[in-house]
Amino acid sequence: MFRRLSDRASGEITFTFDGRPITASAGDSVAAALLAAGVRACRTTPVSGSPRGPYCMMGVCFECLVRIDGVDNRQGCLVIVQEGMRVESQRGSAALMAEPAQ
Amino acid sequence: MTGGTLSREQGIADLVDDYDVIVVGAGPAGLSAATTLAGTKARTLLIDENQTPGGQIYRAITLAQPVDRQRMGEDYWRGRSIAEEFLRSGAEYAPATTAWSIQPLQDDPGRTAGHEVGLSSSGMARLIRAKQVVLATGALERPFPIPGWTLPGVMTAGAAQIALKTSGLVPSGKVVIAGTGPLLYLLAAQLIDAGAMVSAVLDTTPRENWHRAFRHAPGFLVSPYLAKGLKLLKSVQRRTRVIRWVSTLAAEGEGGLREIVWMTGGREQRMPADLLLLHQGVVPNVNFSNAAGCDHYWDEAQLTFRPQVDEWYASSVAGLSLAGDGVGIRGAEAAAIQGRIAGLGCASQLGLIAPVERDRLADPLRRSLARAMRGRRFLDELYRPAKAFRVPQDQDTTVCRCEEISAGQIRASVNAGAGGPNQMKVFLRCGMGPCQGRLCGLTVTELIADERGTHPSEIGYYRLRFPIKPLKLRELAALPQTDTAKVAVLADLADTHHSTDLVERKSQ
Numbered sequence: 368m369f370r371r372l373s374d375r376a377s378g379e380i381t382f383t384f385d386g387r388p389i390t391a392s393a394g395d396s397v398a399a400a401l402l403a404a405g406v407r408a409c410r411t412t413p414v415s416g417s418p419r420g421p422y423c424m425m426g427v428c429f430e431c432l433v434r435i436d437g438v439d440n441r442q443g444c445l446v447i448v449q450e451g452m453r454v455e456s457q458r459g460s461a462a463l464m465a466e467p468a469q
Numbered sequence: 470m471t472g473g474t475l476s477r478e479q480g481i482a483d484l485v486d487d488y489d490v491i492v493v494g495a496g497p498a499g500l501s502a503a504t505t506l507a508g509t510k511a512r513t514l515l516i517d518e519n520q521t522p523g524g525q526i527y528r529a530i531t532l533a534q535p536v537d538r539q540r541m542g543e544d545y546w547r548g549r550s551i552a553e554e555f556l557r558s559g560a561e562y563a564p565a566t567t568a569w570s571i572q573p574l575q576d577d578p579g580r581t582a583g584h585e586v587g588l589s590s591s592g593m594a595r596l597i598r599a600k601q602v603v604l605a606t607g608a609l610e611r612p613f614p615i616p617g618w619t620l621p622g623v624m625t626a627g628a629a630q631i632a633l634k635t636s637g638l639v640p641s642g643k644v645v646i647a648g649t650g651p652l653l654y655l656l657a658a659q660l661i662d663a664g665a666m667v668s669a670v671l672d673t674t675p676r677e678n679w680h681r682a683f684r685h686a687p688g689f690l691v692s693p694y695l696a697k698g699l700k701l702l703k704s705v706q707r708r709t710r711v712i713r714w715v716s717t718l719a720a721e722g723e724g725g726l727r728e729i730v731w732m733t734g735g736r737e738q739r740m741p742a743d744l745l746l747l748h749q750g751v752v753p754n755v756n757f758s759n760a761a762g763c764d765h766y767w768d769e770a771q772l773t774f775r776p777q778v779d780e781w782y783a784s785s786v787a788g789l790s791l792a793g794d795g796v797g798i799r800g801a802e803a804a805a806i807q808g809r810i811a812g813l814g815c816a817s818q819l820g821l822i823a824p825v826e827r828d829r830l831a832d833p834l835r836r837s838l839a840r841a842m843r844g845r846r847f848l849d850e851l852y853r854p855a856k857a858f859r860v861p862q863d864q865d866t867t868v869c870r871c872e873e874i875s876a877g878q879i880r881a882s883v884n885a886g887a888g889g890p891n892q893m894k895v896f897l898r899c900g901m902g903p904c905q906g907r908l909c910g911l912t913v914t915e916l917i918a919d920e921r922g923t924h925p926s927e928i929g930y931y932r933l934r935f936p937i938k939p940l941k942l943r944e945l946a947a948l949p950q951t952d953t954a955k956v957a958v959l960a961d962l963a964d965t966h967h968s969t970d971l972v973e974r975k976s977q
Contacts, residue, residue: 368622368642368744372663374536375637392636394520394532399636407621407725414873418724420621422870424628425525426518427609427754429871429903440903440939444631445518445565 369402382452384409391448398424398431398443401454409433409443413460432457481563481590487598488514488561489819491586492605493568493757496524497548497801498793498808499605500555505812506603507560509821514561514597516568516588522552524607525627526801528634531556540663541634544801551805566590570935571602571761573786581787587936594944601788601815604758605808608751608794611773611854612912613648614861614868614876616719618747622726626656626748639663642743645729647671647718650750650852651694654701661708668740669710671731673749675855676714682851685844692844712738716857720745749854753795756905760933762786767926770849771798772859773911774930781814782807790815798849803841806834860915868916869909871902876916883920890914890931903939906931 371392378393384401391400398421401409408418410432421431424444431443436453439461443454492503495517503515515522523530527548538546556562570587583600610625617623626646632638639660644667646657657670682689689695705711717732720742729742752773755765764777764785775797777785782792792811793804810831817827861868864877874897887893890900890913900906900913910931918925 368640369632369638370641372637372639374534395636399632399638402632403636403638412873417619417873418621419619419870420725421624422628423610423625423908424631425609427904427907432903447520 368405368407371403380448380450382448382450382454384454385456395448396424396444397433397435397441397446397448397452397454400448401431401443408456410457411459416459432461434461480593481566481588481595482593484514484561484563484588484595484597487583488512489599489821490514490601490603490815491516491568491584491597491599492560492603493517493586494524494605494607494793494795495519495522495552495555495562495564496526496605496607496793497551497805498607498795498811499524499603500551501805501808502603502605502790502792502812502815503560503808504551504555504558505809506816507558509812509816509819511601511816511819511821513558514563514599515555516563516566516586518565518567520564522555522562522564523548524605525631526607526804527552528631533634537634541659545634548801563588563590567938567940568757569594569938569940571757571789572935573788574598583788589938589940589944592941592944594940594948596948601790601818603782603790603792603808603811603815604761604784604795605791605793605804606754606757606795607804608798609754609907610748611750611752611859612868612908612910613747613749613858614866614909614912615747615858616863616866617721617726619867619870619873620720620722620726621724622722622743623720623745623747626652626746627751629660629744629746630656633659633663640665640744640746642666643668643741644744644746645669645671645740645742646746646748647673647715647729647731648748648858649674649854650748651698651848652751653748654698654705656746656748657705657709658701661705667709668742669712670705671715671718671729672711672713673715673718673855673858674713674852675716678851678853681853682847685846685850689844689847692847694844694848716855718858749858750852751794751798752911753797754907755795755930756907756933756937758784758789758791758795759930760935760937761789763789763791765930767924768797770846770853772853772915772925773798774914781817782811783814783818788818799842799845803838806838806841810834810838859912860919861912868912869897869899869902871904871908872898872900874899874909876912879913879916880920883917887917888921889917889928893917894931900931905933905937 380391389404408420419430422428434455435441489511492515506513530548573581576582719730721728758776765774790811792807813827816822861876882896918928
């Protein structure tokens with residue numbers, strides 16, 4: 368649904384989405400990298416379970432919420448993708464996790 | 470820290486506890502305000518959610534290459550000098566940082582000595598004080614509630630522009646752009662130039678808008694928008710199908726967008742599509758100013774709520790100024806000028822420049838501002854979205870995307886006794902999801918007004934509360950336990966229960 372202009376490809380970054388390896392460009396947001404990889408839906412809603420994907424790309428709509436490295440409810444459009452990042456689609460509401468105290 | 474840059478490794482941990490001024494938002498208004506203030510030796514901190522300065526209009530401008538200049542145009546490139554000037558200004562800069570609250574600090578009862586701003590970055594929260602705060606939160610796209618607008622594959626036009634600016638992404642497959650407003654044809658031209666196959670532009674501008682707009686034609690004829698607009702229109706018409714007078718629009722598909730259905734001239738038409746980009750203008754992003762308690766009013770020309778400001782862009786809350794499109798839609802050029810005027814106003818409040826000097830410096834800025842605003846009334850009238858696209862006629866259309874509340878449910882809540890948006894929230898949870906009403910607020914106000922047969926100004930907007938962006942309880946719990954921190958959490962909890970009733974009683 369999106370392709371990258373050849374003059375804008377920069378250093379390659381590899382991350383996974385639901386276990387699948389995806390190659391992104393350095394500086395991509397998680398949401399942009401998913402769109403470039405053809406991913407349309409990245410979560411299901413807590414209310415009806417319907418699929419949703421990035422909508423505004425500027426941090427206001429919260430449609431691109433994903434789980435990143437085990438942390439739920441991250442806004443994919445505001446997080447820059449990093450090498451080895453583990454991104455997962457968020458199913459319904461975020462899970463209550465016992466996180467280690469810091 | 471020199472050059473005002475703060476690396477992401479440092480995060481916000483090494484920011485000092487208080488500044489003369491905190492500016493929120495690194496678009497043209499925020500950058501210009503911060504540059505102006507740093508120039509008067511004010512200790513200035515600029516906070517912004519993105520990685521690099523520019524806001525949405527100049528998104529990723531400091532990373533842009535000559536090829537991007539050609540692709541995005543000279544109006545985009547103009548942001549580069551604004552961003553560079555800021556980076557050289559000596560103001561401190563906290564990118565990738567979210568501001569989520571602001572609380573007044575009082576030295577004597579009733580006298581504001583400044584504000585405490587809640588920030589969060591990389592999982593860490595801070596409360597930082599400033600004598601003056603400038604909010605330059607910019608605009609967001611007006612909600613476009615049509616059937617199927619929640620389907621994956623439906624996005625805003627602005628989203629496609631951001632993907633192009635930040636990552637060089639161009640839509641592929643069958644792309645349809647729909648709606649109204651100056652950005653519609655600009656985006657279509659930019660995407661076609663970049664090689665996208667745009668199947669069609671569906672123009673929802675109502676026919677009668679042309680008659681209304683021409684009353685304001687004299688201002689428009691001398692504005693730079695005219696030549697630019699005509700050139701864009703011709704360029705798009707030559708290279709894709711432009712379908713006018715579109716009166717209904719829906720996105721269809723199972724699990725994702727497959728097809729677009731619309732009516733024009735009383736006939737229903739269909740077209741397969743992989744990506745639908747929606748746009749019907751931008752509106753001020755008022756979540757911060759609303760939660761801060763600033764007075765707002767309904768602007769009938771721009772069909773939105775706007776915060777009240779004085780000639781120095783000071784809001785109704787002492788020590789809090791607002792500048793740029795967050796005050797009312799005037800465009801990037803006007804926003805930059807407003808930021809400088811607001812900066813002068815704050816510098817004078819801080820005692821860093823004398824009022825006479827402030828006035829002398831602001832004088833030429835006010836003349837430039839008047840020039841930059843020429844033709845705006847014409848644009849407001851021409852691109853006023855049709856009621857059918859602001860107030861869903863179909864009962865099943867989703868209004869609140871987060872809580873999945875339909876237009877019919879909201880109308881029913883009015884008939885069940887909900888007088889306004891805040892009482893309606895109690896019935897439906899509408900507007901209480903993570904976006905905090907940003908994608909439904911205006912629709913809800915206009916829907917309730919329509920159902921009650923009254924005017925949006927009588928209905929009002931959601932009463933928003935801090936934090937205006939979700940943050941982790943762990944971040945809140947790790948904050949130093951000052952009185953203000955307790956107020957931010959506890960008083961707000963109590964407030965939620967009491968003032969909701971009061972607001973509703975008043976509105977009935």
